[in-house]
Amino acid sequence: MATDIKALRRDFPTLAQIVNGHPLVYLDNAATTQKPQPVLDALNHYYRDTNANVHRASHALSGQATRAFEQAREKVARFIHAASAREIVWTRGTTEAINLVAFGFGRHFLQPGDEILLSTLEHHANIVPWQQAAAATGAVLKVIPLTDTAELDLDAARALICERTRLLAIGHVSNALGQVNPVAELIRLAKAVGAVTLVDGAQAVGHFPVDVQALDCDFYAFSGHKMFAPTGIGVLYGRMEWLERMPPWQTGGEMIKTVSFEATTFNAPPFKFEAGTPNIAGAIALGAAVDYLAVQDRAALMRHEDALLRQLVDGLDAMADINVIGRPRAGAVSFVMDDVHPQDLATLLDMQGIAVRTGHHCAMPLMQALALPQGTVRASLAFYNTDDDVAALLAGIDKARELL
Numbered sequence: 001m002a003t004d005i006k007a008l009r010r011d012f013p014t015l016a017q018i019v020n021g022h023p024l025v026y027l028d029n030a031a032t033t034q035k036p037q038p039v040l041d042a043l044n045h046y047y048r049d050t051n052a053n054v055h056r057a058s059h060a061l062s063g064q065a066t067r068a069f070e071q072a073r074e075k076v077a078r079f080i081h082a083a084s085a086r087e088i089v090w091t092r093g094t095t096e097a098i099n100l101v102a103f104g105f106g107r108h109f110l111q112p113g114d115e116i117l118l119s120t121l122e123h124h125a126n127i128v129p130w131q132q133a134a135a136a137t138g139a140v141l142k143v144i145p146l147t148d149t150a151e152l153d154l155d156a157a158r159a160l161i162c163e164r165t166r167l168l169a170i171g172h173v174s175n176a177l178g179q180v181n182p183v184a185e186l187i188r189l190a191k192a193v194g195a196v197t198l199v200d201g202a203q204a205v206g207h208f209p210v211d212v213q214a215l216d217c218d219f220y221a222f223s224g225h226k227m228f229a230p231t232g233i234g235v236l237y238g239r240m241e242w243l244e245r246m247p248p249w250q251t252g253g254e255m256i257k258t259v260s261f262e263a264t265t266f267n268a269p270p271f272k273f274e275a276g277t278p279n280i281a282g283a284i285a286l287g288a289a290v291d292y293l294a295v296q297d298r299a300a301l302m303r304h305e306d307a308l309l310r311q312l313v314d315g316l317d318a319m320a321d322i323n324v325i326g327r328p329r330a331g332a333v334s335f336v337m338d339d340v341h342p343q344d345l346a347t348l349l350d351m352q353g354i355a356v357r358t359g360h361h362c363a364m365p366l367m368q369a370l371a372l373p374q375g376t377v378r379a380s381l382a383f384y385n386t387d388d389d390v391a392a393l394l395a396g397i398d399k400a401r402e403l404l
């Protein structure tokens with residue numbers, strides 16, 4: 001049975017509005033996704049009905065909040081097929097998750113001369129923490145270059161992965177170009193030389209199912225807000241062996257077993273990494289987003305999104321003055337218009353109610369490698385986008401061209 005996208009859109013109140021006199025065409029999903037009603041309800045329900053701190057009190061509301069909070073952890077574990085909910089650490093988002101590993105693993109396990117392997121396509125969140133860890137430890141950053149089609153060069157990666165490689169940190173899907181990187185193959189190669197592996201899954205989890213055990217990665221990081229959940233909540237999946245070995249990076253309440261003025265013993269993972277009162281409502285609402293996705297026909301949603309992406313790329317390719325960058329496969333499509341600043345085009349689109357993003361997309365080294373100092377215009381899809389949205393963008397570009 002074909003999924004009724006128009007009906008699903010009614011679950012997302014934000015989508016049904018007029019912006020600058022036009023129905024909103026929301027094509028900035030790589031920046032953040034809209035939230036369905038069940039996620040909004042979960043937030044509201046927590047604050048209205050069960051608001052209490054988790055894990056410590058012996059009263060009824062705290063028990064309810066703790067159950068919902070820990071159930072959300074179990075839902076997330078199932079969602080990415082982690083072996084145990086104890087391998088799910090709540091964070092503020094992908095950035096904090098990567099920083100946690102860059103501190104706990106990076107600062108404590110990297111040695112001078114160890115190599116950290118990244119790709120040219122990385123988001124700043126998967127560059128800067130490693131740069132800092134390298135500066136602190138004497139480790140060295142190595143970067144997988146691009147092919148002529150702006151894709152990750154797997155042959156070059158094969159040549160770079162060697163016995164000095166201590167860590168591979170790689171994006172699953174490029175937020176700037178919408179390319180799906182060959183992460184399974186890269187992880188296999190990295191493991192063969194004994195390297196630890198981290199995947200930045202920020203742009204993957206909202207688009208296709210992820211199985212961390214099948215990927216065989218040590219760490220997988222993502223943000224709730226890019227998969228229909230609120231901002232301020234994210235996940236670090238960590239293989240238990242590493243969560244046990246890594247020291248905590250923030251300390252205080254919740255993460256301890258015993259404290260005296262002489263010494264402190266730490267709680268077991270994942271609590272060891274969750275100092276202070278967590279984002280309880282956010283975690284519960286992320287659980288609600290997982291539930292929402294679980295009842296959809298995800299294969300049908302993926303086919304729908306894929307068809308939209310093809311339609312968008314074909315439409316852009318048909319325009320002589322537009323150049324699509326790279327080979328988009330999931331979510332984002334980046335493009336430039338001859339002799340037009342990306343921001344000017346985006347402003348003219350915004351006047352028509354069309355939300356896209358411009359600039360370097362937090363990937364300045366990538367834009368430099370592509371010789372695109374002004375960046376690109378990026379249109380990014382979610383399953384709730386429609387043929388009409390794609391047609392509106394293409395028509396909007398035509399109209400902008402007339403005005404320029």
Ligand code: PMP
Pocket residue numbers: 030031092093094095096123125126171173174175200202203223362
């Ligand atoms: N990595 C990628 C690939 C991203 O797209 C983003 C968000 N743009 C991040 C990391 C950082 O995510 P957050 O800002 O939610 O921490």
